[in-house]
Amino acid sequence: MNDRRTFLKIAIAGIVAFFVFVWNKLTLNHIEATQQNTSVVPLNKNKEVTFADRFIIVNQNNSTTVFSAHCTHLGCKIDKYEGDRLVCPCHGSEYNLQGEVMKGPAYKNLNVIPSQISDDGKNIIIGA
Secondary structure (H helix, E strand, O other): OHHHHHHHHHHHHHHHHHHHHHHHHHHHHHHHHHOOOOEEEEOOOOOOEEEEOOEEEEEEOOEEEEEEOEOOOOOOEOOEEEOOEEEOOOOOOEEOOOOOEEEOOOOOOOOEEOEEEOOOOOEEEEOO
16 A cells, blocks of 8 residues: 555656656747847946846946846746846746856756847847
8 A cells, every 4th residue: 555655656746747847848948939039229338237128138347248037947037136136036036147046946047148239339239
Protein backbone atom coordinates (compact mmCIF):
# COMPACT_ATOMS: atom_id res chain seq x y z
CA MET A 1 0.00 0.00 0.00
CA ASN A 2 2.77 2.40 0.92
CA ASP A 3 4.64 1.60 -2.31
CA ARG A 4 1.60 2.57 -4.38
CA ARG A 5 1.29 5.92 -2.63
CA THR A 6 4.95 6.65 -3.15
CA PHE A 7 4.69 5.71 -6.81
CA LEU A 8 1.61 7.92 -7.28
CA LYS A 9 3.30 10.88 -5.57
CA ILE A 10 6.37 10.54 -7.79
CA ALA A 11 4.25 10.09 -10.92
CA ILE A 12 2.12 13.14 -10.15
CA ALA A 13 5.20 15.26 -9.37
CA GLY A 14 6.75 14.17 -12.67
CA ILE A 15 3.63 15.05 -14.65
CA VAL A 16 3.37 18.47 -12.99
CA ALA A 17 7.07 19.16 -13.63
CA PHE A 18 6.65 18.18 -17.28
CA PHE A 19 3.71 20.57 -17.77
CA VAL A 20 5.55 23.42 -16.02
CA PHE A 21 8.57 22.79 -18.28
CA VAL A 22 6.42 22.78 -21.43
CA TRP A 23 4.53 25.92 -20.32
CA ASN A 24 7.83 27.70 -19.62
CA LYS A 25 9.23 26.76 -23.04
CA LEU A 26 6.08 27.83 -24.90
CA THR A 27 5.91 31.14 -23.04
CA LEU A 28 9.57 32.00 -23.57
CA ASN A 29 9.46 30.97 -27.25
CA HIS A 30 6.46 33.26 -27.76
CA ILE A 31 8.29 36.12 -26.03
CA GLU A 32 11.41 35.62 -28.15
CA ALA A 33 9.35 35.52 -31.35
CA THR A 34 7.64 38.82 -30.52
CA GLN A 35 10.96 40.55 -29.86
CA GLN A 36 12.38 40.17 -33.36
CA ASN A 37 11.20 43.61 -34.56
CA THR A 38 13.30 46.77 -34.45
CA SER A 39 11.97 49.56 -32.24
CA VAL A 40 13.05 53.16 -31.83
CA VAL A 41 12.54 54.61 -28.36
CA PRO A 42 13.39 58.09 -27.04
CA LEU A 43 16.49 57.90 -24.87
CA ASN A 44 16.53 59.71 -21.53
CA LYS A 45 20.08 59.48 -20.21
CA ASN A 46 18.99 61.28 -17.01
CA LYS A 47 16.82 58.35 -15.89
CA GLU A 48 18.55 55.27 -14.52
CA VAL A 49 15.67 52.95 -15.52
CA THR A 50 13.05 53.45 -18.23
CA PHE A 51 10.23 51.04 -19.06
CA ALA A 52 9.38 51.21 -22.76
CA ASP A 53 6.73 48.79 -24.02
CA ARG A 54 8.42 45.38 -23.84
CA PHE A 55 11.87 46.69 -22.92
CA ILE A 56 13.72 47.92 -19.86
CA ILE A 57 16.40 50.52 -20.61
CA VAL A 58 19.09 50.85 -17.94
CA ASN A 59 21.54 53.77 -17.91
CA GLN A 60 24.46 53.48 -15.54
CA ASN A 61 28.19 54.14 -15.61
CA ASN A 62 27.96 55.96 -18.97
CA SER A 63 26.50 52.88 -20.62
CA THR A 64 23.02 51.92 -21.77
CA THR A 65 21.75 48.35 -21.71
CA VAL A 66 18.38 47.11 -22.95
CA PHE A 67 16.72 44.09 -21.37
CA SER A 68 13.54 42.24 -22.23
CA ALA A 69 10.77 43.39 -19.87
CA HIS A 70 9.48 39.83 -19.66
CA CYS A 71 10.33 37.89 -16.53
CA THR A 72 12.21 34.69 -17.27
CA HIS A 73 9.99 32.76 -14.88
CA LEU A 74 6.65 32.81 -16.72
CA GLY A 75 6.92 35.84 -18.98
CA CYS A 76 5.05 38.46 -16.94
CA LYS A 77 5.90 42.04 -17.88
CA ILE A 78 8.26 43.66 -15.39
CA ASP A 79 7.15 47.22 -14.74
CA LYS A 80 8.45 48.05 -11.27
CA TYR A 81 11.76 49.47 -10.08
CA GLU A 82 12.08 49.41 -6.29
CA GLY A 83 15.28 50.47 -4.59
CA ASP A 84 17.93 49.04 -6.85
CA ARG A 85 15.87 46.09 -8.13
CA LEU A 86 13.60 45.35 -11.09
CA VAL A 87 10.57 43.51 -9.68
CA CYS A 88 8.16 41.16 -11.45
CA PRO A 89 4.59 41.92 -10.31
CA CYS A 90 3.34 38.34 -10.79
CA HIS A 91 5.50 36.18 -8.52
CA GLY A 92 8.01 38.61 -7.02
CA SER A 93 11.17 37.68 -8.92
CA GLU A 94 13.80 40.38 -8.55
CA TYR A 95 16.69 41.34 -10.83
CA ASN A 96 19.57 43.76 -10.32
CA LEU A 97 20.37 46.45 -12.89
CA GLN A 98 22.70 44.05 -14.70
CA GLY A 99 19.68 41.79 -15.34
CA GLU A 100 20.87 39.09 -12.92
CA VAL A 101 18.36 37.18 -10.81
CA MET A 102 18.55 38.26 -7.17
CA LYS A 103 15.38 36.54 -5.92
CA GLY A 104 13.30 33.75 -7.48
CA PRO A 105 11.22 31.96 -8.56
CA ALA A 106 13.01 33.05 -11.77
CA TYR A 107 16.34 31.30 -12.23
CA LYS A 108 17.51 32.79 -15.54
CA ASN A 109 18.86 36.31 -16.00
CA LEU A 110 16.94 38.82 -18.11
CA ASN A 111 17.61 38.64 -21.83
CA VAL A 112 19.85 41.42 -23.16
CA ILE A 113 18.43 42.93 -26.35
CA PRO A 114 20.92 44.25 -28.94
CA SER A 115 20.65 48.02 -29.28
CA GLN A 116 22.47 51.10 -30.42
CA ILE A 117 22.11 54.80 -29.74
CA SER A 118 21.14 56.95 -32.72
CA ASP A 119 23.72 59.31 -34.21
CA ASP A 120 22.04 62.34 -32.65
CA GLY A 121 21.92 60.61 -29.23
CA LYS A 122 18.20 61.25 -28.78
CA ASN A 123 16.89 57.73 -29.49
CA ILE A 124 17.86 54.16 -28.88
CA ILE A 125 17.37 51.64 -31.69
CA ILE A 126 16.38 48.34 -30.11
CA GLY A 127 16.84 45.07 -31.96
CA ALA A 128 19.47 46.56 -34.24
